[in-house]
Amino acid sequence: MAKADIGLIGLAVMGQNLALNMSDHGFRVAVYNRTPERTGAFLNGPAQGHDILPAYDLDTLVAGLKKPRRVMLMVRAGSAVDTVIAQLLPLLETGDILIDGGNSRFSDTERRLRELRTHGIRYLGCGISGGEEGARNGPSIMPGGDPEAWPETRPILQAIAARVDGEPCCQWVGEGGAGHYVKMVHNGIEYGDMQLIGEAYHLMREGLGMDAEAIQRVFAEWNRGPLDSYLIGITADILGHRDTDGAPLLDKILDSAGQKGTGKWTGISALELGTPLTLIGEAVFARCLSSLKEQRLRAERIIGPRHRRFSGDRKQAIAALHDALYASKIISYAQGYMLMREAAHTYDWHLDYGDIALMWRGGCIIRSRFLGNIKEAFHIEPDLENLLFDGFFRQALVDADPGWRRGAMLGIELGIPLPAIHSALSFFDGLRSARLPANLIQAQRDYFGAHTYERIDRPRGEFFHTDWSGTGGDTPSTIYEA
Numbered sequence: 001m002a003k004a005d006i007g008l009i010g011l012a013v014m015g016q017n018l019a020l021n022m023s024d025h026g027f028r029v030a031v032y033n034r035t036p037e038r039t040g041a042f043l044n045g046p047a048q049g050h051d052i053l054p055a056y057d058l059d060t061l062v063a064g065l066k067k068p069r070r071v072m073l074m075v076r077a078g079s080a081v082d083t084v085i086a087q088l089l090p091l092l093e094t095g096d097i098l099i100d101g102g103n104s105r106f107s108d109t110e111r112r113l114r115e116l117r118t119h120g121i122r123y124l125g126c127g128i129s130g131g132e133e134g135a136r137n138g139p140s141i142m143p144g145g146d147p148e149a150w151p152e153t154r155p156i157l158q159a160i161a162a163r164v165d166g167e168p169c170c171q172w173v174g175e176g177g178a179g180h181y182v183k184m185v186h187n188g189i190e191y192g193d194m195q196l197i198g199e200a201y202h203l204m205r206e207g208l209g210m211d212a213e214a215i216q217r218v219f220a221e222w223n224r225g226p227l228d229s230y231l232i233g234i235t236a237d238i239l240g241h242r243d244t245d246g247a248p249l250l251d252k253i254l255d256s257a258g259q260k261g262t263g264k265w266t267g268i269s270a271l272e273l274g275t276p277l278t279l280i281g282e283a284v285f286a287r288c289l290s291s292l293k294e295q296r297l298r299a300e301r302i303i304g305p306r307h308r309r310f311s312g313d314r315k316q317a318i319a320a321l322h323d324a325l326y327a328s329k330i331i332s333y334a335q336g337y338m339l340m341r342e343a344a345h346t347y348d349w350h351l352d353y354g355d356i357a358l359m360w361r362g363g364c365i366i367r368s369r370f371l372g373n374i375k376e377a378f379h380i381e382p383d384l385e386n387l388l389f390d391g392f393f394r395q396a397l398v399d400a401d402p403g404w405r406r407g408a409m410l411g412i413e414l415g416i417p418l419p420a421i422h423s424a425l426s427f428f429d430g431l432r433s434a435r436l437p438a439n440l441i442q443a444q445r446d447y448f449g450a451h452t453y454e455r456i457d458r459p460r461g462e463f464f465h466t467d468w469s470g471t472g473g474d475t476p477s478t479i480y481e482a
Contacts, residue, residue, distance in 0.1 A: 003066045004030035004053055006156055009084060010074035010102075011038050014128070016046060017135035018074065018101070018160065023050040025159040030054075032061045062091040069096040070153060072126075077104045085112065094120030097149045101126045103262055106177030106184060113145055113176060122149035127173075127183020129364035130162065138162035140364030141170035142186070142356075144179025162363025169362040174349040181269075181343055182356055185336045188266030188280040190365050191259075192332035193231050195283035195420045199411075200325045201235070207414040208310050208317060212248035216240045218318055226326055226396075229368030257287040266339070273342045278427050279332045282419040306415035317410055323403025328424035330396060333374065334387040335427070341385075354378035388431065397428065443468075 008019050011033040019029045019042075030053040033039045043054050055061035062069060069092060073084055081100055088098070098121060100109065109125030116123045123145050130139030141161045143150060150172050161170035173179040204210045204218065216239035223232045243249040263284045270277035289296075300306075310317070337353060344351045357374035361367055377390035387393055408425050411418035430436060442453040452463040 002028065004028045004064050005066060005070070006030070007032065007055070007061045007065050007069070007071040008074060009033070009058075009061070009071065011042050012074065013132050014101075014135045015074035016042055017132055018072070018128075018139075019052055020046060020050060021136055021138070021160045022156060023047075023052055025156075027156055027159070028053065030061050030064045032056070032058060058087055058091060062088070067093070067096075068122075068152060069093070070099065070156070071097070072099040072101050074101050077102045077108075081108070081112070085116070089116075089119060089121070092119075092121055095122065097122045097124065097152055099124045099126050099143075099149075099153060100180075101128045103127075103183065103187070103260065104180050105265055106181040109145065109177040109180045117146070122146040122152075124149050124153060125177055125180040126157070127179050127186065129183065129186055129360075129366075131365065134162065134363045134365075138169070138363050140186075140359050140362065140367070142173050142179045142182045142359055143170065144173040144175065144177065144182070147172070147175060164358070164362040167358060169359045169364070171352070171355040171359055173356070174344075174351055176347060176349065178344075178347075178349045178351065181347075181349075182340065182351070184262050184265050184269070185340055186360060186364060186366060187262035188277070188283075188339075189332055189336045190231075191263035191266075191283040191287075192280045192336075192420060193229070193329060193366055195286050196279075196325055196328050196332070197231055197235050198286075199416075199418045199421055200321050201239075203321060203407075203411055203414070203416045203418065204318070207410065207416045208314055210314075212239050212250060222322060222325075226369065227322070227329070230365060231368075254293070255290060256293045257290045259284070259287050263287075269343065270339050273339065273346055275335070275339045275342045276427060276430075277335050277339055278423040279328065279335055279420050282423045286417075286419055308414050310410075310414055317407075320403040320406035320410065323400040324407030324418075324421050324425075327397050327400035327404045327428070328421045329368075330370070330388075330393055331424035331427055332420075333370075334393070337374075337387050352378075352382075353384070354382065386431075388428075 005027040006022065007030045008015055009032050011031060019031050022029045028051045031039060031042065032055040036056045039054050039056060043052065053064060055064060071088065073081060075081055075084055081102065081104060085098065098116065104125060106125065113123045124143050125145045127142035128139050134140065138161055141157050143153070143157060158168040158170045161168040163169065173182050201215060204215045216236055219232055219236040219239060223236060238250055239248065241249045243252060263280060267277060267281045267284050340351055340353070343349065354375050357371045357378065361371045361375070373392050374387065377387060377392065378384055384390060388397065404425060408418060408421055411421065445451040446453050446465055447468040450465055452465045454460060454462060455464060
């Protein structure tokens with residue numbers, strides 16, 4: 001029997017659909033799952049008629065692969081990945097390739113890459129986005145890790161990826177954990193997009209008093225303009241979905257959001273690298289607040305509800321909310337690119353930011369119209385320092401500014417929380433402020449801790465200490481980190 005082109009371990013929804021996708025593109029796939037019942041159900045169900053070979057143990061899986069062997073892991077991130085690698089390692093040979101297609105933390109990917117190199121095994125950390133539909137019909141794939149493994153895996157990964165304008169949404173990202181890092185940032189932006197859309201929905205539902213049908217029409221209209229995106233589109237679909245009694249199903253869903261950790265990882269990385277990822281941070285904290293359902297119910301009962309009645313032109317309010325959502329979305333992507341730029345500098349990665357936008361244009365959850373504009377911005381200026389310095393995005397924010405502020409004020413006036421929209425506007429105003437109140441913060445730090453400060457009338461890098469109280473002495477503490 002002919003051997004398989006690739007092995008796949010883990011037959012949950014993503015693993016099954018990736019295997020079918022590979023088979024559709026002419027690759028013979030061997031599959032294994034920890035529970036053999038799932039393997040059998042897959043072969044006797046969705047995989048019928050496909051060139052997919054079952055393996056009920058790892059020895060059989062590895063023995064049935066062409067050399068160099070290529071094995072993709074689609075298992076839960078964390079210790080499960082290490083467990084499977086430890087089981088596979090005695091069965092592999094020098095030059096074989098392992099591909100982690102899960103949502104592993106980039107630091108874990110770098111550790112595994114180093115460890116496996118000592119055994120002669122080539123390792124890829126491969127971010128995959130698109131959910132069930134993307135895995136089946138073409139996801140966005142972000143491969144990184146050992147560059148020697150890329151030529152051996154490229155034909156398969158690019159074949160199964162989504163395509164936009166004939167280009168596969170799968171390009172080499174970089175060495176080490178770069179692939180999983182870029183996927184992490186993608187997921188952070190996804191958190192931000194979902195929170196922004198949720199805030200727009202909340203303002204219309206609770207602030208403007210609109211029903212699900214009216215809000216559905218707004219999102220459907222928005223999806224035909226600059227806000228055109230996968231998430232806006234599915235939001236319109238969700239708002240139009242009815243329960244068995246004919247009522248909007250959305251109104252019956254508990255308002256407590258879950259999370260798997262990638263948004264939190266993005267925020268932690270931003271703190272470690274000193275990058276102001278404010279919008280995504282607010283999106284993560286908003287999910288945390290949503291989980292405090294019982295406490296929120298008590299607070300509303302004890303403190304009182306926060307809603308105020310809207311009076312005004314609803315059409316104008318919706319137009320302002322559109323601009324607030326669009327401008328805030330631009331800020332979210334700009335902050336994500338700032339974080340990737342800082343990570344590339346810190347970890348010595350050579351990221352192609354235009355290629356990243358290309359990979360995100362199709363297949364993935366955050367795919368949207370203006371990713372083409374991001375691709376174009378980095379095509380014009382590959383070393384673009386900040387996305388907001390590009391002509392298209394700079395003008396988009398200037399044009400949206402009045403509506404953005406009206407939308408933000410509307411939330412304040414009506415008592416509707418808009419943490420992501422407000423944080424985006426504050427970042428925008430802070431970034432374009434030549435002077436911020438950090439001089440006072442530095443004076444305070446020097447007053448109570450002798451932490452020193454720099455002066456605007458002296459060269460950067462010279463540090464000074466003042467005895468503010470007359471009793472503190474002249475000895476500074478340590479030089480601060482800017």
